[in-house]
Amino acid sequence: xxxxPFAKKVYQLLRKIPKGKVSTYKEVAKALKTKACQAVGQAxxxxxxxxxxxxxxVVKNDGTIGGFMGKTKGKxxxxxxxxxxxxxxxxxxxxxxxxxxxxLKF
Numbered sequence: 001x002x003x004x005p006f007a008k009k010v011y012q013l014l015r016k017i018p019k020g021k022v023s024t025y026k027e028v029a030k031a032l033k034t035k036a037c038q039a040v041g042q043a044x045x046x047x048x049x050x051x052x053x054x055x056x057x058v059v060k061n062d063g064t065i066g067g068f069m070g071k072t073k074g075k076x077x078x079x080x081x082x083x084x085x086x087x088x089x090x091x092x093x094x095x096x097x098x099x100x101x102x103x104l105k106f
Contacts, residue, residue: 007043031106063099
C-alpha cells in the first residue's frame with residue numbers, strides 16, 4: 001500500500017512521542033493543523049512499520065485505548081495495552097492511569 005503525504009506527516013510526528021507518554025488522535029490532528037482526527041486514525045490503521053512508528057501511543061481523548069491495527073476489540077487491543085504497559089504505563093481497565101500527566105501535547 002502506498003503511503004500518502006498526510007500519513008507520512010502523521011508518522012513523523014508519532015516518532016516524537018517518547019516511551020512512557022501518549023498522545024491523542026485530536027492532539028496529533030491539531031499539531032498537523034487539521035481537524036481530521038479520523039484521517040489520523042486511518043493513517044495509524046495503515047502504519048507500515050509498527051512499533052518503529054509508535055501508533056500504540058495514540059489513544060482517545062478520555063484516556064481509553066481506542067483502536068489498534070484497524071481493530072477495536074479483542075487481541076489487538078490487548079496487544080496495544082501490553083505494549084504500553086511495557087513502556088511503564090499503568091491502567092485501570094482500558095483507561096490509562098494519570099492520563100493527563102502522561103499526555104503529550106505537541
